[in-house]
Structures are given as structure tokens and as C-alpha cells.
Amino acid sequence: MPAAARIRPLDLFTREEWARLSTRNGWMGPLLILHGWAIIAGAIALSAWSLWFLPVSIMLIGARQLGLTILMHDAAHGALHPNAKVNDFLGHWLCGAPMGGHLKAYRAYHLTHHKFVQQAEDPDLILSRPFPVTRSSLRRKIFRDLTGQTFLKQRSNQFANALGLGLRKGPGAENRAQSAREAVIPMLITNAVILAVLITLGLWWAYLLLWLLPMATWMMLVTRLRNIAEHAVVPDNDDPMRYARTTLANPLEGLLIAPYWVNYHCEHHMFMHVPCYRLGRIHKALAAKGVTGSMEVQRGYPRVLAMATSKAEAPRAASAA
Template identity: 70%
Template sequence: MPAAKRIRPLDLFSREEWDHVSERSNLLGTGTVLHAWAVIALAMAAAIWQPVLIILAIPVIGARQLGLAILMHEAAHGGLNSNGKVNDFLGQWLCAAPVGAHLRNYRGYHLTHHKYAQQPEDPDLALSAPFPVTRTSLKRKIIRDLTGQTFLKQRRNQFANALGLGIRKSKGTVNRAQSAREAVIPFVATNLLMLAALTLAGHWWAYFVLWLLPLATWNQLVTRLRNIAEHAVVPDHNDPMRHARTTLASGWERLLIAPYWVNYHCEHHMFMHLPCYRLPRAHKLLAKKGITAQMEVKRGYWGVLKEASAKPEKAAAAA
């Protein structure tokens, strides 16, 4: 299958517009990582100070954990810092490792996704292909996410693969086991460091309640919502303006579901090297030119979920 179609930036932007919208900033790139950790630290501190705030801290922290994964994604595109070593250090140790991912492994996988977006060779196709599903099916998925079942399954498989267990002996076994180990060891190391720091501060319990619990619950839910919104039930798998979706998010959605401009996913696929902090500006310029009318743009995550769960229950039972 040929690679996904591309759009040339200068077909839609003037040279001056493109130079402005594509400009990268080490300050903004690094600042987003520091911002994610500042929000996590403040939410933890507030919940430690007033335990009644734990119920609010969990979704805030879980969304910022997704934010760390989003910033790992930004590092995969070289967007956190113009210095490659600094970019990769930030992306690996401050973004990927704490949430159980690995920058180098993710980069190769993700660039393949961009090359073959929504084509049979797309490694992310399995995330969007099953949709639309029934409301019952979506509800089951959400329950599994919020009760930690998804997290436990993913981590069990990851740790089993790291130990060389649970995967068939085949040509790719060693590579898969090695990839799992490369993610597991930094994950364990950074999480032990957080546990040690919180223990020394006299709040060992906060690691389990205010880091691990959000990671196992809310983070799993919003990661699923992100995956659904980005590529599920898109109208045209071959159109570079309509094989990914931009979701216009409200303030509370940006806080609890879609941090760091991840909702501008159509623009990201159209111009994958745009820094994440420039995506809103790109969207505004495209809107002024009337181009967003040709793109896949929806308002709010609830509307996307309704589309993604529109399969009739009776039709599903008959199938």
C-alpha cells in the first residue's frame, strides 16, 4: 500500500505565515515538560494538605500523566529542544519513563503510523478500526479503564515480555523482549525514585494514591478517549485532511482530557513537524482561509464518543 498522502505547507500558508507558525522554541518546549510536573506536584501537595481534594487530584494528575505521554510524542518529533540529546533526555526520562513508555521504541513505531496513517500498514490502525461500537461495548471499555483492569493487563503483558514470558518463540521474540525491558527498567527506576522522594517527605502513601492510582485509572480512560477522537470513525482514510480529527475542546476538557494541544490532531497529521504549542495558531490561520471546513473537525469529546458508539445493539447481537 502506498504511503498516506501529504500536503505541502506552502500550498496552504504563505512563506511568512509558515515561518512564523513552524518556529520552534526551546523555552516553550522545555517549559511544557516543567509545566506538566508543576501541575502534578501542586495537585499532590493540595491533596496531601487537604485529603478531601484527592477526588479532584486524581483526574488532574491522570490527565497530566497523559500530558507526559503527549510530550514524549512531541520529543519523538524533535519538538522539545533543538539539541537532540537534550530533546531525547527530556522525552525519555521526564516524559516516557515515569508512565511506562520508551522514547526510542515509540519514535520508530509512531513515524510508521504517520507514514501509513489509516492504511493497512498503520501500527495504530487496531485502535480505530473496531469503531463504531455499541454503547454497551464502550461502557465496558470505560469500566475496565476506570477500575484499573486495562492498566493491569498492559503492565502484566509488558513485564511478562520483559522477562521473555508470554510471547511465542519466533524470529521477533528477542527484539520484543528487549523492547519491553527497555521500557520496564526505566519505569521501575523512576517510580522507585518517586516513591523514595515521597517517603522521605513523610507521605509514602501519596505515591500509591496520587501517582499510581491516577495512572491506573483516569489516565487509562483519557488515553482511550484520545485514541478514539484522533482516528476513529473518520470520513476518509485517504484524504490527509480527513483521516485524522481535530476536536475543539472546552477549558475543562483541556484540563482533564486533552492537555498540550493534543486535540489538534488533524493539523498535526497535515504538518507533523509543527510544534504542539503552535497548533492552535495553525488552526486559526486555516480557519481564516476557510480550510477547516474541508477538514475533519468536531466540537467536544462527547460528540465524538456518540459517533464512536453509534453501532446499534441489535445489529451487534445479530453479528
């Protein structure tokens, strides 16, 4: 199968416009990482002050945990910092590793997704192909996310693979086990540091309630919502303006569901090496040129979820007379 169709930036912008819109700098990436960890620290402090704020803290922390993986995603594109070594260090150790991600492995996987997006070879096609589903199906998925079942399944598989358990024997099995170990060991190291800091502050319990619990619940939910919004029920699997979706998020959605401009996913696929902090500006520039009318753009996550749950429920069997 050929690679997915692409758009050249200069087909839509002048050289001067594109240079202004796509410029990277060396401070925005580190500042965004600092911002993510600062919100996490603030949310922990808020619930340490009063446990009445625990539900809010869980949502804030889970969304920023997703946000840090989004910044790892930027690092996978080399967009987090102009220096490649700094980019990879920040993206791996400060963004991905605490959540069980491994930058090198993710980069290879994710760039394959970009090359073959929505084609048969796309490794992420499994995330979008099942949609639309019924509302009851999505409710079951959300229940599994919020009760930690999704997290436990993912982590148990990851740790089992790291130990070489449950892997199908044959070519590549040892490589898959090694890849899992390469992700698990940094996760254990970074989580040990987080736990040590919280113990030093007299907040050992916060590791369970305000780090693992948000990761196991709210992060799983918003990760699912992100995946649905990005490629589920897109109108055209071959059009580079319509095989990924931009979801216009309000400030609350940006805070709790779609941090760091991740909602501008159509723009990201159009210009995949542009840093996340430029995507909003690019969207406005495309709108000014009248281009967004040809793109897959929806307003708000409720609208996208309505599209993704448009499959009719199966009729119930008639009760016996």
C-alpha cells in the same frame, strides 16, 4: 500499499506565514514539562492537605500523566527541543519513562503510524478499526479503564515480555523482549525516584493513591478517549484533511482530557514536525483561510463519542413463552 497522502505546508501558507507558525524555540518544551510536573505536585499537595480533594487530584494527575506522554510524542518528532540530545533526554527520562514509555521504541512505531495512517500497514489501525461500537460496549471499556483492569493488562504484558515470558518463539522474539526491558528498567528507576521523594516528604502513601492510582484509572480513560477522538469513524481514510480529527475542546476538557493541544490532531498529521504549542495557532490560521471547512473538525468530546457509539445494540432474544 503506498504511504498515506500528505499536504505540503506551502500549499496552504506563504513562506513567511509558515516560518512564523512553525518556529521552534528552546524553552517552551522544558517549560511544558515543568508545567506538567508542577500540576502533579500541586495536586498531590492538595490531597495531602485534605483527602476530600482526592477525586479531583486523581483526574488532574491522570490528565498530566497523559500530558507527559504527549510531550514524549513531541520528542518522538524531534519537536520538544531544537537540540536532538536534549530533546531525547527530556522526552525519555522526564516524560515517557515514568509512565512506562520508551522514546526510541515509540518513535519507530509512531512514525510508521504517520507514514501509513489509516492504511492496512498502520500499527494504530487496531485502535480505530472497531468503531463505531455500541454504547454498552464503550461503557464496558470505560469500566475496565476506571477499575484498573486495562492498566493491569498492559503492565503485566509489558513486564512479562521484559522477562521473556509469553512471547511467541521465532524471529524477533528476543528483540521484543529486549525492547520491553528497555522500557521497564527506566520506568522502575524513575518510579523509584518519585517514591523516594515522596517518602522524604513523609507522603509515602501518595505514591499509591496519587501516582499509581491516577495512572491506573483516569490516565487509562483519557488515553482511550484521545485515541477514539483522533481516528475513530473519520470520514475518509485517504484524505490528509479527513483521516485524522481535530476536536475543539473547552477549557475543562483541555484540563482533564486533552492537555497540551493534543486535540488538534488533524493539524498534527498535516504538519507532523510542528511543536504541539503551535497547533492552536495553525488551526486559527487555517480557519482564517477557510481551510478548516474541508477538515474533519468536531466540537467537543461528547459529540465525538456519540459518533463512535452509533452502532445499534443487538436485539435481545425474546423470552420464552
